[in-house]
Amino acid sequence: MSKYRIEKATDLEKWDKLVDDSPQGTIFSNSIYLNSFGGKYEIFFVFKGNELKAGFPIILSEQNIVLDELVIYGGILFYYDKTQKETKAKSERFEISEEIISFLDLNYKKIEIALSPKIEDLRPFLWHNYHGEDKFIPDLRYTSYLNISSLKKFENEEETENFKSLETLRQRNIREARKKEAKTYIDNSQSDLFIEYYKNLMISQNEKFENSKLINMKNLIDILVENNLANIYIVENSENVIQYITVFVWDNKRAYYLFGSPNPDGEERYKGTIAFWDSFIDLAKKGISEIDLEGINSPSRGWFKLGFGGNIKAYYEVRKGF
Template sequence: MTTRYRLEETTPGPQWDAFVEASPNGTIFSLSAYLAAVRQPSRLYWCLNGNERRAAVAVTESADGSCAVLHDFVIHNGILFAPPANKQNRSTVLSERFEIAVDVAAALSRRYARVELALSPQVADIRPFLWHNYGRDDAPHYAAEVRYTAYASLEGFAQAAAPEDVPLFPEISYSRRQEVRKALKTGVRTTEDATPEDLSAFYALTMGRQGITVEAERLDELRDLAAAVLAGGFGRLFATRTPEGELAAMALFGMDSKRAYYLFGAGDPHLRNTPCGTAVLWDAFGELARAGMTEVDLEGVNSPRRGWFKLSFGADILPYYQLVKDGPEPPSAEA
């Protein structure tokens, strides 16, 4: 098969970030500053047709660079398509993106012994990956796992004088509505005066209550990532306190040109029966809407406990794909 598109390694910076922001499936998780704050090597590629950039590819790598691997804090990566060119209709766009994905699947398989990708929900067609080395038993294949996230609309939050003025409010669960009202009635306050250190400490407490011990290195990475998105101006850390002033819950959001992302949430287990865990998200939605955000990715509903809580905010479920290719290409396929 003739290869029309080729990968060319590039570097992070303004040109890369402009492409990510313009891409219909680009996300915060491929921005230069975000990847720089993650303690995992990353590699960036242009996908070129001649000299024209028709897509980009972002991966995180193993320490020796032999594998493209997933990272817990990089929720989406892989292919980032360019916006449609002038005069491209829907059929042409879909055809071009299919061809791009065919060549990207092959190029990554040649470069890495193992490939792990987590595509954004906007990449719906994974046939080029599933059909890589189609019909061959002597060559590796990509396998797909369906994952889920949830998007909540922020319509009406910016202008709302009361929760009932927000179109999302009647769509959230009864208990969530009661918690929102209780927070307002009792004087729960949400501010932005907590620190990344506070978030890291609360995250350890939250995971500990679930019987999960988080390694100190991962907590430090979370703290540094929070600090980086806040310092870079594309993150906001909200903190909710009880009427008595006790810090009870926190939520870190990242932002790009398309939406906000609920990156991390944590709370004091001793105050989990207060409405603060609900208020920190509801109040954050209002502030994010006033900053121009139109939707928020609640970032993963892939466990029963987290899925139940996030979906109780009336969000829409969206599938996305994690892809894994395990094993090198046979010598005849290597470029």
């Protein structure tokens, strides 16, 4: 008989505390976020005796665990016990992962999970059904973590470590924006306008989208803003014409780039760069020291985000049965 016990979580306060305390916990596992993205989900606790050891959220479609574009990370959230030796913690995390994987394999037909960048050991997934054909397939993904501490307080932004770390084009864009008197401000009532821009962006790029996704995006933004977990940042040029809109969310560990879109009629070359840069400055002044730029997995978006500096972080999506 297993020494671990898996139970469906019903105490959302206890769940959110686990998300906050776990190194793998992110805003995307917070109960407010999960209740707002528009999909069906379940959350579970893992106990050893009466001691909470871990938890995991899953997104459901019928009897399958699936990915959702709006929920960037999920996977296993380990409780952090600072009194436990790291050698013991590693072996226990391995055992817990095996227990969770067996539970998922027993109860769901197909499985897709996006793991946190803070999951360092993929072996429990890779070794499951090791000699069989029905295995987990890993998909290597990348994001960028950017330390923005130097933007918390400064007299000259160009003397900050963050500015010095920018690629030359990003520096030039920021100087152009300052020279042309662009301004960035928060307007958390502009979710409708953002969705309009985003829809036009998808059309211009010949990207397929469903109106239900746009509805879910707007609802998600509005609820996160209402709960002081997100801001909508607006960039205007000197003639008060909006050029770009970004949406950043945060938890107790870092901020995350969630959405962004230009005004289709915006003509300023600096618009994307200054939208991100000024958002970084505001978030740093709120006491946030790190930003997850949430994905650098396509050439154009990847190089743009890496132009701000930052450290490349690997994470995995794992799937079985698809």
